[in-house]
Amino acid sequence: MAEPYASPRWSGLAIDLLIHVVHLLELPEALAFRAVCPLWRSASTAAAGVPRTRQTPWLVSLVTDPLPRDKQSRDPSVSSQFLNMLDKKTYQVSFPQGKGKAVALCGASQGWLVVANELSDLILYDPFAMTTIPLPPITGFSKCIQGVYADGDATHDVVSPGMAFYDKLVLSGSPFAAAGAIALVVHTSGKQLSFARVGSGAGSSRSPSWPLLTSIVQSDDRDSFADIVHHSRAGTRFYALTIKGLLVSFTFSPGRNKAKREVIIAKDDDQDVVTRYLVSTPWAHLLQIRVILDKDRKNGVTVQIDRVDLKSRTLVGLAPAEALRGYAVFLGQNSPGVLSTDTFPKLRPDCIYFTTPRLRNEITYENRYNRWRSGVKVYDLKKQTLEPEFPWRGESYGPASNPLEVWFTPSQLPYSTFSASLPSLDDSH
Structure with a gap:
């Protein structure tokens, strides 16, 4: 038997x-x-940090009020709320203990949330694996800020500078890759770009500081950076866009602590622009999305989309109803989430989901005709309408307020992953 x-x-x-x-x-x-x-x-x-099969979009917000005891998770130090954009269910998730209280969300890129802690230092956080990677401290910024520390666990004489200092951070790839990744951050009210090398791979190196990459001269007080994106067939190349329309590329080479800078598009200085975004698409195009104050529309804004022709260094206008090819796009402090509505039929095709913009033209943003104020909005490119997707705890934002929420897609892949098999591109870079 x-x-x-x-x-x-x-x-x-x-x-x-x-x-x-x-x-x-x-x-x-x-x-x-x-x-x-x-x-x-x-x-x-x-x-941690590895692209996942599930690409469900999440809206992440810091939790400012403690939960009742009967609703707290096993770890009572709940610090964030995740809302599933497909079924609208929310989950409370705690920030790992020992990393300091989270005081601000500063972005989401390559499957990582970017969080500023109570010491005002940035940390990469994978909420699925509860894994963190510390980035260089805020005191590593050149001629930007001085922090005063005591006993290694408290900041004095400053009031949570991490809540206001960082504007947006994007990664060039996975920090666990052999060569690591470049972290590019917009800071100081959109006036400066700095970078750091991060990673834990065998051939990667980690920066002890944040070298200054470029800054907008103080005399040009009406311009600031509006967005940054990693977009490269091979290598490490970022693009930075200003409110006035200046588009610049930065190319990093292995082992060098400087980047090659090139002007791609000169300023257009459109006075009615509320803000601009850059989107690296699955079909290998780089798009510029402009949100423009439009007094003749009920919602107060119009969205226009151009393709950046990197060979001719010009903008090519796209018909709004065709520009996104049926995809849904998530824009904010995150690296753009470009998701197929065939894969996620609950998402609206040819629509842009916006969180409250942090990098913006305050004059047009605060204009009485602008209806783009608080909460999460969705813009339908075919109907050219701006609607609230839902209010986020009923918050309203003033000129000095910071967005509380950020989009997060767990398996957001780098541009080079999905473009490697494309036979031809209009991208000479």
Whole structure:
């Protein structure tokens, strides 16, 4: 008589199989998976920062008020709220202990949230794996700010500068790649760009500071950076766009602490621009999206989209109804999320989901005709309408207020991943 098979031991599964399972899970299941046992926790940590099968868009907000005891998670230090854009369910997620209280969300890129802690230092945070990567401290910015520290765990004589100092951060790729990644940050009210090398790969190097890349001269007080994006077929190239329309590229070479700077598009200085965005698309185009004050429309704004022709260094106007090819785009402090509405039919095709803009022209933003104020908005390119997707805790933002929410797509892939197989591009870069 054959011996009966022993009961399978889930804790004995190979770690590469466990990592694959983690990539199939949504946020609540991934956190529950991590809590099962030490091996599964290790698999969850090993999956950090790796593109995931699920690309569900999330709206992430800091939680400012403590939850009632009966609604607190196992870790009572809840610091963020995740809203699933597909089923509209919310989940409370705690920031890992020992990293300081989160005081601001400063972006989302390559599957990482960018968080400023109570020491005003930036940290990359993978909420699925509860993994963090510290970035150089705020005192590493050249001629920008001085922090006064005591006992290594408190900041004095300053009031949470991390809440106002950082505007947006994007990554060139995974920090776990062999060569690491470049982190590019807009800071000081959109006036300056700095960068750092981050990563833990065998060939990567980590910067101890934030070298200044470029700044907008103080005499040009009406201009500032509106957006930055990583867009490169190969190598590390970023594009930076100002409110007045100046588009500049920065190319980083391995081992060099400087970047090659090139002007791609000169300023157009459109006085009615509220803000601008850059979008790197799955079909390998670089788009400029302009939000323009329009007094003749009920919603007060019009959205126009141009393709950046990098060969001729010109803008090519696109018909609004055709510009996004049926995709939905998520814009804000995050790297743009460009998601297929065939994959996610609950998303609206040819629509742009906006969070409250942080980098903006304050004159036009505060204009009485502008209806783009608080909460999350969706702009339908075909109907040319701006509608509230839903109010976010009923918050309203004034000129000095910071957005509380940021878009997060767990498996946002770098441009080079989806463009490698394309036969031809209009991109000479």
